[in-house]
Amino acid sequence: MIHLDSITWQAGAFRLENLTLSVPTGRYAVLMGRTGCGKTTLVEILCGLRRPQGGRVLIADRDVTHEPPGERGVGYVPQDGAMFPTMTVREHLGFALRLRRRPADEIARRVGQLAEELGIAALLDRKPQGLSGGERQRVALGRALAAQPKVLVLDEPLSALDEDLRDDLAVLLRRIQREHGITALHITHSRAEALQLADLMFRLADGRITESLARPSGTGDRVKSDTP
């Protein structure tokens, strides 16, 4: 599960105060809000890239507020994929496992498995410059999943894609989340995207979080290409 407990963060005039958000294990939550409302800041606090001035971050019932990003068990997929420009797709997928000094054959097996699952097996030797927006997001997703995180955080992963690709990737995201039994927090400003994917929907506005949709677990697979 993901639990943000009374998070407070301030930079200049911008302030998030006493924000609380909870996503039960295995659910797909979507956090909506206008551009500049603090969604990405909240994601960065969850990932450990910013330290909150108050409150706690709990992942799988463990208080990770003071733990470094790499020890939180969070897979992070940012908006533009944030590819590593000098690495091939294969190196992206194996990155987290190489850091953990896993044996080469285990890395190769896991990379192959992820590549098949995400439909990027033909791209393994390409570098990011030769990839389309959708392919980049698939690689970013595979890179985040490689070390089998407990939580997946997706920061507007579909916003830079055209409509067909967006639907395809939405279907993929939901399938992957379900198959891996992972808890997901997906950030977007698109209501259609949120309705398409969410078990739980939150809205961040005026420094407050409200829950606006709670769908029973397992019924969130409404993803269809003709979803509005």
Added chain:
Amino acid sequence: MMALSARFSWFWCGIVLVTGLYLAFLLALIVSTATYTTAGHLWAELRSGNIRFSIGLSLVSATTSALLALFLAVPAGYLLSRTRFPGKTWLEAMLDIPIVLPPTVVGLCLLVFFQTPAGQMIERFISFTYTAAGVVLAQFVVSAAFAVRVMHGVFDHLSARPEEVAMTLGCSRGRAVWLVTLPAAKRGIFAAFSLAWGRSLGEFGPVLVFAGIIRRKTEVLSTSIYLEYTSGHLEAAVAVSLLMVALAMLVLVAVRTAGEKV
């Protein structure tokens, strides 16, 4: 990238004209200098022990100071690009001081500093004033400021996001920079090195004031030219200048080619 021959346009004509005029002017300077001297003069200078020492010291000192400049420029450029802190504008202005100061003033400042107790203490371990180490230090002070500027720009153009993703995957900040950001900055690092190297090779004022022109001790190509010129050996000064142009072109083309391949 657009092929220039793709379509005639006044816009591209104008751009090519401005660049071409500048290149033609540079070429005219080099050709007129080249025709002022003879192959005999060039050969005589190349055979001179003093000039060969000067070429050697120029290459070694410029390479050393450019490498030292990189050691400063990479972390300093990263700091300036990725952080915000009170007094940052002042720090940036201070780092630019060697760029805006007249070169002779930099030499004078070095000379004065090594007369202070702190400077004297440093000189007990390494002697800088009027030594080859002083040549490197004088070149470093100026070239490092240019290298820092280049690296600041390079890191500004590289998003911090991939580095942050690497941190969520298990890297410390330092390892993320090492594995993700620095490989992406390779071309910029080569550019900073070549600028620092070129600047060091041509550095004259601070070297003259701080290290002096001592034959076979602190004489580098830029000071050799000055020495030959003030001694009335204009042909020799021109011949050494040509050697310097050829050397600089060779090294800079080699560094740029290597930089494009990485």
